[in-house]
Amino acid sequence: MKNISDAELVKRTLKDSKNYRPLVERYEKRLLYYVKNMVYVNEEDAQDIVQEAFIKGYRNLNSYNPKYKFSSWIYRITHNEAVSFLRKNKNRKFEIANDPEKSIFDTIASGLDLEKEYIKREGKGDLESALGKLDSRYREVMVLKFVEGMEYNEIADILHIPSGTIGSLISRAKVKLKELLK
Amino acid sequence: MKDIINRVLEKIEKENLKPIPRWHFILKSSFMWILFGINLVLGVVGISIIIYLFANNDAIAEVSLVSNFWERILLIVPIIWILLTALFIWIAYYNFKHTEGGYRFTAFKILSLNILITLVLGFVVYISGSAGHINNLLSRYIPCYSSTFDTRTMVWMRPEEGYLAGYIQKVDVFQLELRDLNGNVWVVDFTGADVKPVVVLKEGERVKLVGEATTDKIFVASEIRPWGGMGKGMQEN
Numbered sequence: 001m002k003n004i005s006d007a008e009l010v011k012r013t014l015k016d017s018k019n020y021r022p023l024v025e026r027y028e029k030r031l032l033y034y035v036k037n038m039v040y041v042n043e044e045d046a047q048d049i050v051q052e053a054f055i056k057g058y059r060n061l062n063s064y065n066p067k068y069k070f071s072s073w074i075y076r077i078t079h080n081e082a083v084s085f086l087r088k089n090k091n092r093k094f095e096i097a098n099d100p101e102k103s104i105f106d107t108i109a110s111g112l113d114l115e116k117e118y119i120k121r122e123g124k125g126d127l128e129s130a131l132g133k134l135d136s137r138y139r140e141v142m143v144l145k146f147v148e149g150m151e152y153n154e155i156a157d158i159l160h161i162p163s164g165t166i167g168s169l170i171s172r173a174k175v176k177l178k179e180l181l182k
Numbered sequence: 183m184k185d186i187i188n189r190v191l192e193k194i195e196k197e198n199l200k201p202i203p204r205w206h207f208i209l210k211s212s213f214m215w216i217l218f219g220i221n222l223v224l225g226v227v228g229i230s231i232i233i234y235l236f237a238n239n240d241a242i243a244e245v246s247l248v249s250n251f252w253e254r255i256l257l258i259v260p261i262i263w264i265l266l267t268a269l270f271i272w273i274a275y276y277n278f279k280h281t282e283g284g285y286r287f288t289a290f291k292i293l294s295l296n297i298l299i300t301l302v303l304g305f306v307v308y309i310s311g312s313a314g315h316i317n318n319l320l321s322r323y324i325p326c327y328s329s330t331f332d333t334r335t336m337v338w339m340r341p342e343e344g345y346l347a348g349y350i351q352k353v354d355v356f357q358l359e360l361r362d363l364n365g366n367v368w369v370v371d372f373t374g375a376d377v378k379p380v381v382v383l384k385e386g387e388r389v390k391l392v393g394e395a396t397t398d399k400i401f402v403a404s405e406i407r408p409w410g411g412m413g414k415g416m417q418e419n
Contacts, residue, residue: 013201014201017195017199018191020190020191020194021187024186024191025187028186032186047186050186051189051190051193055194058190058194059199059200060201060202060207061201062202062203062204063207065282156286160285161285162287162288163286165288
């Protein structure tokens, strides 16, 4: 199953829903991590969002165009699901999720060209709170670029904005983050 | 982690969920493209009529005596058509943006290309002579079209200022009966009128008159022009 492409798995899933398992397996961890970093929800909420995204993905499988990457497609659905979750729970207060194994803050810090010494000195707290204060559209591109390591065109396909805009969003996000860290 | 996989697959099985058929998405995507096409065509028609109304409007010459600047602008510029065309262009942009892959283009790119295509095709439609036909059809079948959309109607439906337009209903030797564009019937005395050579005084003919309204039913014409065409050019004939 490992060597089978996403597009092929989609084809097989359309014939038999059992073939959806490897696709879910392939993306669930990444999507869970993405959701947690994007909307700052707890593990349980993040799981609900990802589960709903996979169900929506299955229902809309016929709309998937193999011309584009499946990852961008499923991330887009997850993104929409997370946004609608936030809309439904706008009165709830969310806290930044902490993943001891792999920290988003290290990755973003390196993306920002922040020296390790700074992180050591000031701790991750500042960066965490700065990232939390960042506008969601800036946080999204930062997460997709520096945590998910995606290309501009993939990010464009997920956020449904022109790829040229991604570059400027990232630059502005970096400036804003650095300002917040001052 | 196993939880999510099992929960997803269980839900699919338990609720007997099936992927939505492909035709549903094809229909949805086609619908957006059709809406885009319709609004593009409407924008083209709008531009062609705007050019036609400007090209066939003797307003500039006729309203020069109107002292109020804004009133003059309203009589010269087909504002409703311009606003409507801008709306069609915006809706076409919105529809394109929501087609598959439409998000990849910037608003500037889509809008400028849309405006360029609309202008070029609008000019082609005007050159082909279809704009006049479309405008006539609209004024024939849509009540109030002439009085609200066609700037010429606004210019030529000011009998108190000596301008009148309408359809000839009956022709006598020196008099004719005219139903104006608002539906009122006038007796027109054209004894001393300069009837332009292209004007055929017959029933059903649409004409414009310059002269004086002596009562609210009688108009003494000094000039009779065809509905279409520039008055200034006509005077040179």
